[in-house]
Amino acid sequence: MGTKQALPTIEMVNPQDVVIGDNIRSDAKATLGAEFVASVRENGVIVPVLAYRDDAGQVVVLDGQMRTLAALEAGTQQMPAVVGDSPDDAERVMRQWVANETRVQMSRGDRFEAVKQLTLMGVKAADVARRTGLDKAEVEAVRKAHKAGVTGEKVTQREGLSLTDLALLAPYEDDPEAMEFLTAFRSSGDGLKRRIDSWHSAKEDEALMSQAREYWQDKGARLTRKDYDDRRLTPKEVTTREGKPLPQDPEVLAQMPGVELALSIDRRRGKDKDGNNVTEKYVRVEALVSKPSQNGYMKRTTDAQGSILDAEQAKEQRRAATQARNEWGEAEQARRAFIAGLLDAKTPPTGHENIVAAWLAQGNRPNLVQIAPLFHADAAQILRQIKSPRTTAKRRQTLAAVVALMQWEAGTSLTTHKYPDSIDGHMMRALIKAGHQATEAERSITK
Numbered sequence: 001m002g003t004k005q006a007l008p009t010i011e012m013v014n015p016q017d018v019v020i021g022d023n024i025r026s027d028a029k030a031t032l033g034a035e036f037v038a039s040v041r042e043n044g045v046i047v048p049v050l051a052y053r054d055d056a057g058q059v060v061v062l063d064g065q066m067r068t069l070a071a072l073e074a075g076t077q078q079m080p081a082v083v084g085d086s087p088d089d090a091e092r093v094m095r096q097w098v099a100n101e102t103r104v105q106m107s108r109g110d111r112f113e114a115v116k117q118l119t120l121m122g123v124k125a126a127d128v129a130r131r132t133g134l135d136k137a138e139v140e141a142v143r144k145a146h147k148a149g150v151t152g153e154k155v156t157q158r159e160g161l162s163l164t165d166l167a168l169l170a171p172y173e174d175d176p177e178a179m180e181f182l183t184a185f186r187s188s189g190d191g192l193k194r195r196i197d198s199w200h201s202a203k204e205d206e207a208l209m210s211q212a213r214e215y216w217q218d219k220g221a222r223l224t225r226k227d228y229d230d231r232r233l234t235p236k237e238v239t240t241r242e243g244k245p246l247p248q249d250p251e252v253l254a255q256m257p258g259v260e261l262a263l264s265i266d267r268r269r270g271k272d273k274d275g276n277n278v279t280e281k282y283v284r285v286e287a288l289v290s291k292p293s294q295n296g297y298m299k300r301t302t303d304a305q306g307s308i309l310d311a312e313q314a315k316e317q318r319r320a321a322t323q324a325r326n327e328w329g330e331a332e333q334a335r336r337a338f339i340a341g342l343l344d345a346k347t348p349p350t351g352h353e354n355i356v357a358a359w360l361a362q363g364n365r366p367n368l369v370q371i372a373p374l375f376h377a378d379a380a381q382i383l384r385q386i387k388s389p390r391t392t393a394k395r396r397q398t399l400a401a402v403v404a405l406m407q408w409e410a411g412t413s414l415t416t417h418k419y420p421d422s423i424d425g426h427m428m429r430a431l432i433k434a435g436h437q438a439t440e441a442e443r444s445i446t447k
Contacts, residue, residue, distance in 0.1 A: 010048060011059075012078045015071040018051065019060045040067070041074035048080035059083060109156030112163075115142040116152070149173070165192050172199075204281065205265045212263050212283040221254035224288060226262035232288040235259070238297040243310030245300070246289075253287045258295030262286045321418065327441040328417040338436045339409055340375040342402045343382070348394060349434035352401035358426045359404030368403060371410040405431065420445035 049064025059081060061068050071079050115128060115138075125139040141163040145155075148167035158166060165188050172178040178199060187195045216223060226232075235246040235253055246253065253259045266284040271277060289297060301314035309317060342349055349355065359365070372379035385391050386399050408427045416424055425446050432438050432446070 009083055011081050011083050013051070013059050013081045013083075014077060015068050015079055017059065018068060018081070019054075019058050020065050020068055021060045021062050036066075037070050037073045040070040040076060044076055045071050045079035048082045051081045051083050053083055107156050108159065109152035109154075112142055112145070112150075112155040113152035115139055116146045119143050119146070145170075160186065161188060165189070168192055168196060208265060208281060208283050209263060212285075216254065216261055216263070216285075219251065219254050221250075222260045224260035224262050224290075226264070226286060226288060230288070232290055233292060233299065235287050235289060237300050238289050238292050239300050239308055239310075241296060241298055241311040243308045243313070245308065246297070250285045250287055258290050258292065258297065260288050260290055262288055324417055324441040324444065325414050327439050329414050331439045331442055332412075335431070335436065335442070336375050336409060338431065338434075339402060339405045340377055342398070342405070342434065343377060345398055346394075348397040348401050349430065351430050351433060352397050354426065355401045355404050355430045358423050359407060361423065365407050366410045368407070371406055374410055375406055377406070417441045417445055 045064075045067050047064070047067065049067055050062045051059050051064075052062060054060050061081070064081075067079070111134075115134070119125070119128065119139070119142065125136050125143070128134070128139045129136045145163040145167045149170035150163065150166045154166060154170075154173070155163070158169075161169070169179070169182060169192075172182060181199050181202075182192070182195050185191075185195070213223060235248060239245050246256070250261060254261060262285075264284050264286070265281055267279050267281055269277060269279055289295070292298060298311055298314065301309045301317060303309060303313075303317065368382065369379045372382070382399060382403065386396060391399075405427060408423065412424070428438065428442055429446050432443070
């Protein structure tokens with residue numbers, strides 16, 4: 001036969017002589033209200049506390065810690081206690097859960113600690129859920145959060161975050177910089193996961209950049225920062241004053257005067273050892289040339305055939321370009337006067353069909369009324385002649401060709417000779433065939 005368990009007895013005990021057992025509530029003392037203490041001081045402890053006597057004969061309070069603390073605060077000499085056998089820890093936690101929840105609701109952190117204790121004692125999640133009134137999923141969330149390193153204290157401190165979020169943050173609790181970044185926008189769920197990914201990506205970038213900076217500084221390179229509106233030239237855009245291109249190897253460029261290296265994180269696609277597509281980060285190195293002329297460089301200049309020019313040749317090319325620009329500008333008035341003179345011609349200019357065809361292909365055709373004054377012509381008179389039934393076919397052809405030439409000419413500029421298109425060349429050839437005495441600059445666009 002088993003040993004018969006002794007029945008509990010009701011005893012009057014001195015609150016100062018008892019031992020307050022472990023409680024799942026972490027704030028039992030802080031929760032004591034002034035009214036509660038005053039009531040105990042006046043009326044004593046009315047509801048007996050639950051306790052047991054340990055091996056040393058000491059009375060240990062299992063349930064009624066707040067009443068005991070209130071009795072101590074009030075200076076009460078005696079209080080009733082139901083003293084029995086020591087229940088197991090799991091049953092103690094269960095009893096305290098019910099008792100605490102039916103009085104002042106426990107904090108979220110206390111509930112977390114209680115469920116954690118029960119799961120550590122091996123109580124099944126279904127049993128914990130049934131006895132505490134929690135969902136089984138909540139019990140499982142506690143288990144996972146505890147495994148990740150979450151504590152009841154953190155649960156209380158971060159009231160706005162779910163246990164899943166707290167589990168995600170747990171590895172970073174000892175890193176103030178990481179926690180400041182991860183909690184800056186109160187992200188949760190997938191948003192917090194993305195925030196964590198961003199943090200790891202940023203730290204990875206920092207490590208790559210730190211390693212790259214150390215490497216290039218050891219090489220004696222001058223490092224710089226490139227902004228989006230940086231106008232410094234690259235080595236491909238400059239040459240030596242002798243017309244020699246600069247090397248493209250950063251290792252060599254780093255030793256050249258006036259060359260600085262800008263480092264940035266970039267990504268490139270590749271394949272892993274299994275042939276799968278992957279994207280990897282790397283540090284992109286871009287060389288920039290500061291103050292080219294002071295460091296013996298010049299902007300890369302080429303002739304029409306693409307050959308690189310030296311300083312003197314480039315200077316001569318600029319002089320010729322300036323001369324051609326001035327020549328084109330000086331020829332403008334003569335060219336416009338010649339076009340206006342074609343209005344009085346009795347026959348259309350040679351190739352008038354092609355002139356009109358090129359005019360139709362021209363995307364931007366200025367308004368005749370607006371451009372006619374440039375040629376000292378009357379737009380209204382031109383339009384009346386084109387519309388008049390008395391105007392002959394040849395006259396209409398002449399007017400159409402002249403209007404086309406006028407609209408083309410109005411769209412030219414001082415850079416037309418430098419950057420001509422096919423229509424520019426076609427119109428100039430037509431003018432020359434019609435008798436215009438073109439300058440060398442004008443003839444250059446027909447080639």
